[in-house]
Amino acid sequence: MSAARLLELARARGVMIATAESCTAGLIAGAITEVAGSSAIFDRGFVTYTNAAKAEMLAVHPRTIQAVGAVSEAVAREMAEGALNRSAADLAVAVTGIAGPGGSEHKPEGRVCFGLAQTGRPTHAETMEFGAIGRAAVRAATVAHALDLLIARLSSP
Template identity: 65%
Template structure:
């Protein structure tokens, strides 16, 4: 498990604010961050955008991107992270969109999760294949991975400063 207190302390020391844009995790990352007393000085906000309409309305994800690549894609993850950054006071945002299961398809199997990380002019995207672990375990693995990405983003910001 990622030490959320350490992540919050790192951001606090640098004066950084965090934001999240979550789909398949339904707010788990934000919930884990806010379990730590005093997290409100670092965690700005979280967007829970489970539906495609929410991704478009709340984060500005383009309909054409959704139609072309599907919700579970690095392209959508990038637009989610950038949208969260633009629509918040956060300095670093992470996005999560994936197939927690049960089920999936040949082209987008259960356990595939796409992530976006945005800070400054940097946008990083990646896909993780967690496998058919079951819905709860895929969601937990995705949330842990997102916290790791936020930590990496905060560490990268400290190197740039």
């Protein structure tokens, strides 16, 4: 239902949205476009699963990835800004994380970093620790949180 709410809010504000996805591989774009009428508010989605794709498609700086790793707020921020700059959107959400199985002591399974970029506003980044709840559950939680971030941004003045 949150994708329908997002559509309603974005349409009322005349906002176009783009997505930049790594660990969800297009699931956020899919959730948005599942709603009839989404073409009025959804411009495009970037699926950048590899580091090379992040650099080529979204202008994420390879030095950022080398310095802090792909699963980081810095990379999520650059992904969101890249999606905004390489689309006709006014608002972009980005996700990069470890859906599992696996992970490490420093980057555990279930860690997902989010970026939210909007024309004329500072870019926001945050990290969620969903835990080792399984790949499908991490990806579903990531989609839900990304939609919530978009809705919250469109609901604020």
